[in-house]
Amino acid sequence: MSPARTARALARETITREILDSARARLSTDGAAALSLRAVARDVEMVSSAVYRYFPSRDALLTALLVESYDELGEAAEAADAAVADRADTAARWLATFRAVRAWCVAHPGEFGLLYGTPVPGYAAPRDTVVPAVRVVRVLARIVGDAYAAGARPTAVPAPVAAATADAPVTVAPGLAFIADQGLWTGTDLADDDVAEAVRRTIIAWTTLFGLISFELFGHQVGSVADPVTWLDEVALRLGADLGIGV
Amino acid sequence: MSPARTARALARETITREILDSARARLSTDGAAALSLRAVARDVEMVSSAVYRYFPSRDALLTALLVESYDELGEAAEAADAAVADRADTAARWLATFRAVRAWCVAHPGEFGLLYGTPVPGYAAPRDTVVPAVRVVRVLARIVGDAYAAGARPTAVPAPVAAATADAPVTVAPGLAFIADQGLWTGTDLADDDVAEAVRRTIIAWTTLFGLISFELFGHQVGSVADPVTWLDEVALRLGADLGIGV
């Protein structure tokens, strides 16, 4: 960017990219926990110690991969939503987002494992990763908000749930605070109860979507789901219908 | 068992147990992928090569841990269901099972990572693991079957879902073949459509339960869910209500 594109800066940029690409390739074959800095070094034909000039530690490399992957996934979700021409067709946007998220994860199983799988043992993701991490659920929330602004409403709470949670405290409250912060749901004249209900179901939808993909990629669906693609479509429809999307 | 409890056989049994226990402890601290045979050897105060007398490879040790953990989790689920005195109260059994599954997973995060997290890179689970692996979902299916035998029915399919899947092939068909095989849902005079719907929702329920626990244990709920325990209760109620459990 700013630091005068000298030959040296350019070379550094190129090599950094090569390292990241090789690391992501290794991610899919070896898994995040077993990501080997030496193996990456061999791939880019450098000595292992040289890689440390670009990333001060294996953890730093992991963080870079984490941010890059979260951003790619979020970008894919946002692009899929934005590609639906009829902005009022929230059902189509909802389905497109579900499909795009799954498609990215299936195309990048290694990165998915890094993002949502077993945490890498001695590694804790730094703060920088939370913003890109919520991009996907932000897309979902925005679609819900648009649907409600257009008059849609969540379906009624099932009677037993309503009875059991009548005087229970709202457990999800801090939950999607950023929804309010970022004004995703302003413009909707929802009652507070409807907002709470919508937040709950949005979180459930995201949780289920993650469960679907995780089961598929980690091999827990063999013999129980014939076709993951149509299965995901159907579940997406059901979750959307609960939210009042797609009437 | 049968092979005459000689002093040697007894010692072998004891040491095998010690190795397994140490390995499971390490599982929680280091993660499944980084499980080090040398580390468990140090824990049981043996030389690493000696451990190979008990498990021919690290993979064999992993398989043993996998089977043992699946069985423990399945046992916990079955015990929770069985502990509900009023067998007709399927809602209570449903909730108890959800709670027990979560409780076991929270108490055994390392084992959970092994069972449901990122697959260990060079390791593929052998056939022996599929039987214990389905015990949990079997418990859920049995409860659903009991509810339907007592007259419960799944709630109506949301209109948009019904419309979209009207002429779509059944994608989940082979799915819970073992439900029919093991006669979990005999005694219910369900229409074929209701059976298909119930199978779908049972799978969705299990998928969502897994997603909930995974998000909680892997740190994707921070800031979005205040109290995982009451949140799980509520989601369990909702999923049960969709299935017609808990009217």
Next chain:
DNA sequence: CTTTGGCAAGAGCGGTGCTCTCGGTTGTGT
């Protein structure tokens, strides 16, 4: 032209899975 600093290379430390060999112990058939 000199100095600063980025960068590749290599040696070295302690860790890993796994194999092989060497004695000592235990169980068993004669």
Next chain:
DNA sequence: ACACAACCGAGAGCACCGCTCTTGCCAAAG
């Protein structure tokens, strides 16, 4: 009672890993 076989723990060794430190080269900046 003895001998043979099976078993088992210890140790050395191989090739790999992440990471640190030192050395020396070479381009960029003054």
